[in-house]
Amino acid sequence: MDKADIVEVLEAIAELLELKGENAFKVRAYQNGARALETLDEELGTVIAEERLGEVKGIGKALVEKITTLHETGELEYYDKLKASVPATMLQMLEIPGLGPKKIKKMHDALGVESIDQLAAACREGKVAELDGFGEKTQEKILAGIANREAYAARHRWADAEAVAAPILAGLRELKAVEQAEAAGSLRRKRETVGDLDFLVAATEPGPIMEWFTTQDGVAEVTAKGETKSSVRLEGGMQADLRVVPPAQFFYALHHFTGSKEHNVRMRQRALERGLSLSEWGLFPEDTRGAKENAPKPSERQPEPIEGEQELFKKLDLAYIPPELREDRGEIEAAAKDALPVLVEPEDIRGVFHNHTTASDGRASLEEMVQAAQDLGFEYLGIADHSKSSFQANGLDEDRLAAQVEAIGKLNASGKFKTWVFTGSEVDILTDGRLDFSDEVLKTLDCVVASIHAGMTNDEAAMTKRLVKALENEHVTMLGHMTGRLLLRREGYPVDTAKVIDAALANGKIIELNANPWRLDMDWRLWHKGAERGLLCSINPDAHAPDQLGFYRNGVYAARKGWLEPKHILNTRPLAEVKAYLGVK
């Protein structure tokens, strides 16, 4: 069993233990173990063989044994027994807001509830309200939660969440009482999908701000309203939380509510190592926590004012960590050594590849696309319409492709646009790994993007083989959307990502970071390691219309999450260098 699968098993064990009411610290030990394993840089087999797994922080004697067993046999009796002891349907109950392991266990033990359907029935019969620690409101909330499960549980693509958040943030900033306002949470960290929207405001008078937030247009339901925190469900199902803090605490709170949770845990530990206690209220000497009775409440303590998050990191002897990196994937260690990457910015992008026109399934002509690229200030634009096998997308055959190449040549020669246009194709990778055009045709193109669009149901070995074979073709420039995933709609086809990256490196090929907000593929989690090994990225909008050229920004954000610097990305290079790279005169 490989590392990723073992990580999943450990996380599943943690969830099951939670439901069984096990010691919370034991649960966390499994979660920590899963994280430690996930971020392990080396080949797992090697570490096990050299008996060094126990040296990894967070992996002790018991986990070494379990991980080793899983790695060697793919099975674990402990896990199987645990799984058998908890009905799978009980795990789903965790998705209902307000329900955690304790309540679920209690309902299970007292009422025999083992599934969401049974839970709904028990609520309708009024049995849940009769339990100790439960009541009418809890019962109603559970029923409402079940009814809204789809909407509540739904996550949202980052770009969609951003579109909803932007006007709310603007509205908050317009309020007189508001001194500062920011969106925090996974939105600020630029995660590919976002659950809730988190807003943070600095103000001395929270009342009017709470009032505005809970009564603004688009609020479907107010789910909580306190002095400093409110939650609403917006039309469309998105949840939004607002927290108001005193101005002196704003940047401590901003850091706290930006997360991630894992990053915060590490930051607090680092504070403790320095005799400090970190929370959303500030950074305080730890001894104020000792004498509980006389200690002032955190909300009554005055933190040292800071001008920005930079100062908070500095107090913990860390360089400033951009929000995108705050995932506890090595950023704290790097910040301690002042070895953080200088992340790519949207302004670094000088041109974009992999764009469509009306020749295949785009909505704008070649000239319209070039005009839009010029308006964005791009030095170059790469066209890559579909190839003939993608007949559903009006893919080009050899003759139409030749005509497009000729048209692009004339357009470049005419000097009509400042933006240089590269010829190309998004050529289909066929089911046997061959490409949709012959080498004779491919060699006439400046930039060949090879992608899979059909036959996505093969197994991992077959899909990986296709991708590797395509990367071995000397005329291929880059691999398009590696897994074919559509976020929140369709899982990608199974791919051995390590093998594909190895093949790209071995053959000197680029892998695309498809910047379409539905794709963001290859995933940001794979870029850090890949780039360290020398993998070159191209941030491609896969635009099918002029305004979609702007998708490149989503790609830049994903690239930042993947620790990428301008030097790791082809299309941060000036035109002359890109021409040289592609062998274009």
Add this chain to the structure above:
DNA sequence: GCCGTTTTCGGCCCGACTGTTTTCAGTCG
């Protein structure tokens, strides 16, 4: 279950809100 020069036991990150209580447990982030 993990960890450790105040170490092999007894800690493990911190606080707000809700709904249930009448001082607090559970959940959430």
